[in-house]
Amino acid sequence: MTLIRRTWLLAPAALALAAMVGCASTPAPATVAETAARTPQLSTLTKLIADAGLTDTLKGSGPFTVFAPSDEAFKAVPAKTMAELAANKELLRSVLTYHVVAGKVMAADVKTGNLKSVQGANLGVAKAGDFVTVEDAVVTQADVGATNGVVHVIDKVMMPPRR
Numbered sequence: 001m002t003l004i005r006r007t008w009l010l011a012p013a014a015l016a017l018a019a020m021v022g023c024a025s026t027p028a029p030a031t032v033a034e035t036a037a038r039t040p041q042l043s044t045l046t047k048l049i050a051d052a053g054l055t056d057t058l059k060g061s062g063p064f065t066v067f068a069p070s071d072e073a074f075k076a077v078p079a080k081t082m083a084e085l086a087a088n089k090e091l092l093r094s095v096l097t098y099h100v101v102a103g104k105v106m107a108a109d110v111k112t113g114n115l116k117s118v119q120g121a122n123l124g125v126a127k128a129g130d131f132v133t134v135e136d137a138v139v140t141q142a143d144v145g146a147t148n149g150v151v152h153v154i155d156k157v158m159m160p161p162r163r
Contacts, residue, residue, distance in 0.1 A: 032066050032146040033058035039144065041153065044074040045096075048085070052093045062148030063104040065115075067123075067134050069157040077157050094119055098160035104149050107132050107142035121160050134158070 033055050036042045045068050049055055058064060074082070085092045097119040105115065110132050114122040125134050132139040137156035144151040 035146040064149035065101040065105040
């Protein structure tokens with residue numbers, strides 16, 4: 001009887017401890033903007049999203065599919081172009097929204113063809129097996145889930161056609 005009583009008293013404490021451990025290892029659900037901010041290889045993109053005033057939009061209801069250039073992708077952009085983006089918020093918004101598609105497009109759902117970017121131009125997408133490309137960028141990390149869409153990390157910054 002004593003063993004049963006002690007086990008019964010310890011059970012709630014063990015459950016509480018298990019719940020706390022589970023909470024610590026499971027991040028809270030996040031929007032695409034928050035997901036990008038939590039992804040170390042997307043720090044440049046996160047800063048540019050904030051600079052362009054798009055953070056609140058990407059925290060909105062969506063859904064959004066974001067083809068997110070990695071920090072390495074931004075390093076490959078010429079310094080002159082990065083300076084131009086920093087000086088021209090309209091151009092920066094155009095470049096960033098060119099990387100966003102309305103709706104949630106998982107890698108498995110990609111069909112070779114075009115997707116309309118939020119910026120307004122079409123993005124050429126293709127899939128061969130698990131290999132997904134958008135324009136001439138390769139998806140290096142697919143299907144990073146978010147509460148309002150999905151993020152796909154890509155290896156290149158895509159520039160929209162000039163209008």
